Amino acid sequence: MRTDARADAPDGSEDSGASTLERERAPAVAVPADLESPRAKLVYLAVAVWGEISADDLCERLALRKGTVLSIANGLRERGYLERRGMEYALA
Numbered sequence: 001m002r003t004d005a006r007a008d009a010p011d012g013s014e015d016s017g018a019s020t021l022e023r024e025r026a027p028a029v030a031v032p033a034d035l036e037s038p039r040a041k042l043v044y045l046a047v048a049v050w051g052e053i054s055a056d057d058l059c060e061r062l063a064l065r066k067g068t069v070l071s072i073a074n075g076l077r078e079r080g081y082l083e084r085r086g087m088e089y090a091l092a
Contacts, residue, residue, distance in 0.1 A: 032081060039064070043072045044081060052088040 029048040076082040083092045
């Protein structure tokens with residue numbers, strides 16, 4: 001007998017516990033194919049999912065140092081993937 005709170009989904013797979021509505025609201029995000037750095041992908045996806053976000057918030061949420069976030073964000077800006085909007089970053 002299973003003791004955890006998860007249940008099997010109707011298709012036989014394990015249900016992650018997220019409701020259907022929560023899964024439907026998750027944005028579909030494609031990472032640009034030419035991004036090779038795992039951290040650049042992480043920052044790109046964070047901005048894509050969370051929307052406009054400051055470097056400080058990225059640091060806190062991703063547990064990265066500010067210098068790392070700024071370097072990655074500036075590289076993504078130079079490549080045309082991000083843009084600055086005041087004190088925040090957003091997808092270009």
